[in-house]
Amino acid sequence: MNYETLHSLSPQELHTWALQQDQTDPLRAFRDRFFIPEREGKPLTYFCGNSLGLQPKTARAAIDKELITWQNHGVEGWFEGEESWLSYHRCCQQSLAKVVGAFPEEVCPMNHLTVNLHLMWASFYQPTPKRYKVLTIAGDFPSDQYAIETHLKFRGYDPAEALIEVSPRVGEYIIRTEDLLTSIEQNADELALVCMSGLNYYTGQVYDMKTIAAKAHSLGILVGFDLAHAAGNVSLQLHDWGVDFAVWCSYKYLNSGPGGVSGVFVHEKHHHSNMIRLAGWWGYDEARRFEMTKGFVPMNGAAGWQLSTPNIMALAVHRASLAIFDEAGIENLRQKSEALTGFLEFVIQRVNLRAGYEKIRLITPIDPVQRGSQLSLLIDEGGKQLFDKLVENGIIGDWREPNCIRLTPAPLYNTFEEVWKVGNVLGSVL
Numbered sequence: 001m002n003y004e005t006l007h008s009l010s011p012q013e014l015h016t017w018a019l020q021q022d023q024t025d026p027l028r029a030f031r032d033r034f035f036i037p038e039r040e041g042k043p044l045t046y047f048c049g050n051s052l053g054l055q056p057k058t059a060r061a062a063i064d065k066e067l068i069t070w071q072n073h074g075v076e077g078w079f080e081g082e083e084s085w086l087s088y089h090r091c092c093q094q095s096l097a098k099v100v101g102a103f104p105e106e107v108c109p110m111n112h113l114t115v116n117l118h119l120m121w122a123s124f125y126q127p128t129p130k131r132y133k134v135l136t137i138a139g140d141f142p143s144d145q146y147a148i149e150t151h152l153k154f155r156g157y158d159p160a161e162a163l164i165e166v167s168p169r170v171g172e173y174i175i176r177t178e179d180l181l182t183s184i185e186q187n188a189d190e191l192a193l194v195c196m197s198g199l200n201y202y203t204g205q206v207y208d209m210k211t212i213a214a215k216a217h218s219l220g221i222l223v224g225f226d227l228a229h230a231a232g233n234v235s236l237q238l239h240d241w242g243v244d245f246a247v248w249c250s251y252k253y254l255n256s257g258p259g260g261v262s263g264v265f266v267h268e269k270h271h272h273s274n275m276i277r278l279a280g281w282w283g284y285d286e287a288r289r290f291e292m293t294k295g296f297v298p299m300n301g302a303a304g305w306q307l308s309t310p311n312i313m314a315l316a317v318h319r320a321s322l323a324i325f326d327e328a329g330i331e332n333l334r335q336k337s338e339a340l341t342g343f344l345e346f347v348i349q350r351v352n353l354r355a356g357y358e359k360i361r362l363i364t365p366i367d368p369v370q371r372g373s374q375l376s377l378l379i380d381e382g383g384k385q386l387f388d389k390l391v392e393n394g395i396i397g398d399w400r401e402p403n404c405i406r407l408t409p410a411p412l413y414n415t416f417e418e419v420w421k422v423g424n425v426l427g428s429v430l
């Protein structure tokens, strides 16, 4: 969408324009499916779905349903009914497959994100004396950094030597794809794995996963992505891109509740390999799990990486939330997300225009293909005061020391009018 023509509008006219967008938005009804947090009886402008997505109104009933099954059936809940707990993960596979662009058997909800990262590494990090290095991005989310650092040590490698971190160029925030590709190429002889976030939590940059995967594979290197900030946010085609594995969490854009169940993707090409895995009984061939025999026989597909009895309450919420994604359609959501984020970019540039200089620096890419719902704003002077002003006005984003505000208009529950309001508050402060 081109917002240039809006520059001539007065604040009031812009408000009217935003309201019109909301009225004609084909996804407008979905906002009412969520509880919007309130303060003093007024809904907050919640732009923090990258941290914790809002609660679907169906979540409570979904948990209640399983509590009632537990109440009435006890242990038989595992086996009874069409949606027995034993096969409950299947209720999420179809929808998850659409979210990440995979076949249902390539995905499975399980565990928590960082746990899954270690599990995937146990299988996909296959160092040899010559090829043992791992390439990642510098300054990735701390949990990923700690997981990689300690996993390398656990395998007997010195992270300082075995880990290659690609940074943005001096004075830049975005990592150029060409720099990632060059680094993969230059280190190809020693690389076992490329493992990084698919969408940078700080800058909001979406990496060109398809191109990165193709380059790594052409050089015999496996590729895994952490999609914590990408799943439910941007278009993903993990199967077609040939990505070897991926992990994500469900409590950010996927709105499945604090600490909700994580998910993994394992490409079909690995389903019948004998790669090592750290196993548990829940990954064991379902038909024979309760024979309790010796010798691990995995279930087919990503489900064969499960370890433990799943948390049914968490899965129930996840399932209820994924049903909303099914209904809205991931491509429709993406379209609205681009429009909303584009409008947010416009209102910020408008503030800069009025200020006469770049008071707010956007470090998120301008190209919609390279970003999701999130914009990261750097404010060198008075950033914290500006953030506090937003909060005062009921706008919830998040603040990162020393100078960064992240704002995330989520297409399921945010509106153009809310974006307009952000612009209005920013404008009134500057």
Ligand SMILES: *Cc1c(COP(=O)(O)O)cnc(C)c1O
Pocket (backbone or CB within 6 Å): 112, 113, 114, 115, 141, 143, 144, 197, 201, 226, 228, 229, 249
């Ligand atoms: C949110 C996030 C995490 C959090 O990991 P948990 O194990 O769910 O606590 C990890 N990595 C990235 C990239 C994230 O964005």
